[in-house]
Amino acid sequence: MSHHLLEFNDVRFRYPDGTEALRGVSFRITHGESVGIVGANGAGKSTLLLHMNGYLLPTAGFVTVGEVPLRKETRPEIRRKVGVVFQNPDDQLFMPTVFDDVAFGPLNLGMPPDRVRERVREALYRVNALTLADKPPHRLSGGQKSAVAIATVIAMEPDILVMDEPAASLDPKSRRAVIGLLNTFAHSKIVASHDLDLILDVCARCLVIRDGAIVADGPSARILSDATLLAENNLELPLTLQGRPAMGGNAPMSAPRS
Amino acid sequence: MGDPCVSREAFHMTFEASFSGIGRLDRLSYRDTAVHRLDPRAKVVATMLYVVAVISFPKYEVLSLLPFFLFPVLMAALGDIPAGFIARKVVAVSPFAVFVGMFNPLFDPGTVAIAPGVSVSAGWVSFASILVKFALTISAALLLIATTSFPGICRAFRRLGMPALFVSQLLFLYRYLFVLMEETMRVVRARDLRSFGRRGTGVRVFVRIVATLFLRTVERAERIYGAMLARGFRGEVPSMRREALGPSDAVFVLAAASFFALCRLVPVPETIGRLVRGFAG
């Protein structure tokens, strides 16, 4: 199943104002992997995610999804393979009702109305939000919004699911529900988040990004228990790992902010 | 030149009141009653016919307008819409019509007899006519939105021939109305918290708030555009037909249209009154 493959090869990106946001990023994610991306604010996480579906195109280097190289012309194809759930559900849910919103992607893929209806039902069922179909998004709770935002993307049946802070500003119960939901997906998953406990629960592998480059890549359990590495990146140990011997005497609670 | 001031109290009154008013109308529109289930097109068409019928009465007509109260009353009762809420909203928007109409009694001094031996100035009659027409048309508009979800009305507009681009504007506006109103409220609260009870804030602050909101709006639009692209957007906002006109919609429009026509062409109150007096005498 090579089409579930995502590969970055020495990707560089410079914004028009000259900021160099990515300085040679390389990694390879294979079928069914779930990968967390962590790093300080401004480290380049968002820029990295925006390359995964071609919202941004690399200034140098290559992005490959399946066997398709990312280029201007291949973007529609790439976007069918890679579904991105953006951080703020209010930006992700732009249609007037939940149904319309979940149907937006499948309709753009040119599906006939009956199939679209089926897809919408299925996607909403999977995120446990079938009863919300006729509601306008502004009447949903934060947790419901996050669930529906995920449904809008899985309705397109992407091979790879990319999420930016899927549980930001959710109450603990809704956050737990989202984590449970993510764990039911067999897709390749890429999750960028400051919520290291969530990464620990959802992702087997973890990338640490700093100043536009990958500084660590390995099993989440190992990376997320490396207090020194985390402190260098304005991060701290996941709450579930805090208080362990590995933390040592000086807790990296107040790492300097850049 | 004199800086216009933003009165904090006035702001909170108007803002929070309109915000909750819109929110309540919006919530009502998602109820599930026989009226809510009618096709939005049927309700839009019937309401437009109603408004045209009402305002087509000449300026001195009052009594023949009264049967038209039946339509909003029925819509509110069958749609389970609280009449007091609608009435309060009608009163709240009345100033302009009242302001313009209240000059009629001053400038139209002719007299008319309204009953044997009782006559009033024609201006008062035309003023009353304006007020009745106002109450009828505004309550009809409010009941349309209270019994039909805004997306439903937009789909009706689209299928009645409005350009797709315009309809998608309406839908985006509706979608972000509540989001931006909340954002505005937060910005203004932040301002108030830091103005330490100073009454009134200068136009500079108002400009700053509006400008900040605008910049945030543009950034939000950029993020939305990104989300749309991610889901295959290529310049057309797709839509799916959902409603189909059923027999009940046809019956509703026909019944409403014939009722309006009847009340427009026949002076119903007068006829009934004559019948009653016929029985009495």
Place this chain on the structure above:
Amino acid sequence: MHMADALLSPAVGTAFWAGAIGTIGFASRKLKARLDDRKIPLMGVAGAFIFASQMINFTIPGTGSSGHLGGGLILTILLGPHAAFLVMASVLTVQALFFADGGLLALGCNIWNLGVYPCFVAWPLIYKPLAGDGRDRRRILPASVASAVAGLQMGAFSVVLQTLLSGKIALPFGTFLLVMQPIHLAIGAVEGFVTAGVIHYVRAVRPEMLDSVASTRPLAAGISLRNVLAGFIALAVVTGGALTWFASTHPDGLEWSIERISGKGGLPGQEHGIAAAAKRLQEKIAFLPDYGFKPPEGKSRGTEEAPAWPNIDAGTSASGLIGGLLVLAMALGIGWAIRAFRGKRST
């Protein structure tokens, strides 16, 4: 200054509906031809932005009236005229529905008054020439004050005309004008200051935003004088048609408004006296002498021939009054009964 249904005649209302829909169609076609996809969400969110900022009222000192951001001008500067017009039309539509500002038929007039003038008249003919390419800071304030004032003056004048053509009110033309225009002078000046302030702020923080908006449209801005003139001719034809129609169906109404416009002004009531009023009244009755006895089928000839009110047949009036009260009571009774029945069923 939202126009209201109750002040409109069907002729004026539908004429301006036609004008508004025509302009919506025109702007949509123009925009679709070369629209940057990005603008689709931006326009929608900008509408919500205008809506939200309009809810912040500020009182204008000295008048006691409250003003708010109309938005037509600022949107045109930031989005270009066609997009701005569509946004204004959608803002006004939502207001007509959720706030009942004016009502549904008056929506056409309101879109015309608050959309067409700032976007298609004040911006190309006043703002553009005065502000130039917008790079000179000092030109923005005078340009936006002048065009906001002009746009609002045109809108206010339009409200006065629409009201008078509809013939539902007795306020003399001159007086109405003297009330409306100065109020909107102040509102327009404030709108101009706010617009300039926002433009300055945006230029300082995100200059590329203004440039990108400016660069997505050609400098001539897609609005030639020819188009503006064509629009005005179309408007003239529409209103002319409405006027003729009006004249043929409501002679008294036209006489009334022409009489007022011809400048008797002041308090004409005092000049008329009771005798004159009675005479006029008689003339009106003579125009449809048999109202009280006319059988219903006689009237179905056309709704527009319905008689004017003044009718001193006491018998008819009394019947009307009794019947009117009965009808009102019945309507309310039906509503109450339905509610009571529902209440019982749900308990």
